[in-house]
Amino acid sequence: MTDRQNDAPGGPRNSETRAWSLYGEELSPGAQVGGYVVEGTRYRGSVSTLYRAKDARSGTPAALKVMHPQFAAARSALRRFQQEAETLKRLRHRHIVDVLEHGTLADGRPFIAMEWLEGRDLAAELAARGPFSAREALELLEQVGSALRAAHGAGVVHRDLKAQNVVVLAGEAGPRVKLVDFGVAKLLAPEEPGSAMMTSTGMVLGTPLSMAPEQIRGETPDARTDLYGLGVLLYQLVTGQPPFQGTTQIELEEQHLHAPVPRASERAPVPAALDAVVGRCLEKKREDRYPDVDAVLEDLRRAVRGEKQGRATQVRALGLYVEARMGVLVDDATLDAVDALMEHVRERADAVGLRVMVEGSSFLLGVTALPDEADAEREARRRVLELALALAEEPARGEGTARVSLSPTLHVDTATLRPDASGRPALGGGRLLRLSAWTGDHPGRGVVVTETALEGLEDTFQVEVLPGREGLRHVTRNEA
Template sequence: MTDGQDDSRGTPRASEARAWSLYGEELSPGAQVGGYIVEGTRYRGSVSTLYRAKEARSGAPAALKVMHPQFAAARSALRRFQQEAETLKRLKHRHIVDVLEHGTLADGRPFIAMEWLEGRDLAAELAARGPFSARETLELLEQVGSALKAAHGAGVVHRDLKAQNVVVLAGEGAPRVKLVDFGVAKLLAPEEHPGAVMTSTGMVLGTPLSMAPEQIRGETPDARTDLYGLGVLLYQLVTGQPPFQGTTQVELEEQHLHAPVPRASERAPVPAALDAVVGRCLEKRREDRYADVDAVLVELRRAVQGERQGRTTQVRALGLYVEARMGVLVDDATLDAVDAMMEHARERADAVGLKVMVEGSSFLLGVAALPDGADAEREARRRVLELALALAEEPARGAGTARVRLTPTLHLDTATLRPDASGRPALGGGRLLRLSAWTGGHPGQGVVVTEAALAGLEDTFQVEVLPGREGLCHVTRHAA
């Protein structure tokens, strides 16, 4: 039997089998979608899958969003997906992802081809580097606000503004962002689009962590709904966490509907004027919020510029990043060991004057401003390096492949010194808190120190330059 023929038992043709292998529920590399060739799967969501692809003629990278087969026949889901494509085609803006093409596959599945954004979303950026300073946040929200203003001007409400839907583009210089995922966007029209997700409080679309009260109540959104999301994002960028958190969706909804807005200045070194901006964005009644995006940005600029006028300084500061590395097996005993070791690391950091500014379940960042004078500064760095070595030398906890070890990294860079809510000087953002720039080169054992933090201490410890990792050194004690 040759390819392309059926045998007497009804075996599928080889070409059909190959088509199924390429165009099954998940598209395989080589599948052609419109003018694009699939290269691989990047993210599988509940309704659609995102693929990396290339333009068939030029080879230029692209992102393909393809609806899952089981939803292609659902009128409401199909309408939402097609609406996203049409919405993005209308919104040509430097801070909104570009649509290149849209259409349907042979089996009826719709797709959207978009520009490929090299970078990571703001949620991943926050997880990697910690909170942003007020000034950095303003620079980011100027761009997000510009995108929202363009959308509102075109009669579109995003309705799902959150850190995961803002992509920070890779590259040098000041961060540049693009707004993505208009999958639940709504045209500013009288009729309500069907197909919303049912919750305990009504028909709503959006993400619980950033959902406006009117969305929870199932009311028709307008541009002020996005201002609520902008306030949530503002709070999250400067504090590292959303203003409202809960263990269930119902608990989150109750907080958005009834809980007072927490003050960002109580959790981060930002001016009290910024609290007022967050508070007005997060008013429960949309009538009490700002009138539009421009009004938000005007007040945010005033808050940040007031902070900058003679009240902030840049200081040299030392950062100690400690991460608990776990083995292959992770069970309850392993997680208990991680908790105990991180609590011990926190206590030791506090004892040498390090303020823990960023903390997660398996990592923390302790920061201290360095004293004036070369000798005093060198002694401060030596003391923190000794702590890092002590943490790295502690016996691993756990058993077998579940053993946990601490891996410290030490760096010196600039940080911002500004008054806290009580008026006392406090360390804030700055280059030192950009963790992704200096915490990614640890080999998994011992202490890693950047050249800036090690300067003048090379003779005190055993130093080995890490191959292929410019500016990073592996440091141990001199042999006795």
């Protein structure tokens, strides 16, 4: 806006009028949101509006999602939005959209700034090219499953898995996908008094074409809710249409709740074994579905490839979770220190045979299968515990309130062992990757170790019980 425009007949425009033109219910080009400047509107959804924006300093394009005012009024919605956005900001995965920043506008509307993806979603791909073959669908769902595995391991449930939320990017080695729009339904779950009326609309609990029965009933979604969405997506990829369709939302909900699952093999040239995978994903009771995404992919691979051998097995595995703890002040120097520390952790983890399974900007999880022989198993745990102690004893980097230190946690649980693409055994999912079950508050010194990881090593180290944390121990080195 130029001075000449302000000097137009009628006098200078009121600053509030100018602000409303930029920051009304729909943001106009030039509006500043956090560190980003709006360039234009790209999509108007029922819950939020998506804008193309650019970084105010670097000019790098970004996607900016701003929630509509009517949904931003609930305090619980804002709280959950902020918690979810912060978790996703820390969760870095090649098949999950990167969250760059989150916050609220002056009027309280929350926003999330994400990386800009040059591509189109799977719904658009289907419309443009028609159904995928079973093998093509498997290649895509391997990537979607990898994203879900990482999210579920960090305690995040997507809740709105559908073709529109999977973006396809062109790549030299074939199409690569990224999962977007985490947590929209959770964000709008009715916890505030008087908000129960919102449950009558699909935009609150999910997308009507892919809503799991528990979402329709108003129950709390969990990881198995995403497996229902994965089954809907699989069916839609190979047939070109969702399994349940109707002219009204009530009709759709009734089908999700009560109708038998149609057979994909009756509508597309796919193996009949694929029907069983879709059917188990779409079980009405979540306890009848697959236990996790790895089990879905295992059966899907066999159905598509006709595999008879190489079933996954459950093994005992050791997990080392290391988080970089930052002081009150976080600036560029602090973030550089975090990057350097985490790179150091990766190198040390690799040196003792740990494979990094989950990684974020300030944390990682390294995993290794444990030997069957008791002495060798105990020695493997001791060796990794020694590494954890060495990491905890690393001098804090940075100065004053910007200091950064490492907080390791050690746990033993089951993990999935299956052949990789070359036929060699490789670790996948399992209970060990459910980080929310065994990571949490850390005292800030030493190592937190679960009873299963410490068994037989109690006399080797200084061990204290963590107050109020059943099954967790605080371990430091024995004093000489």
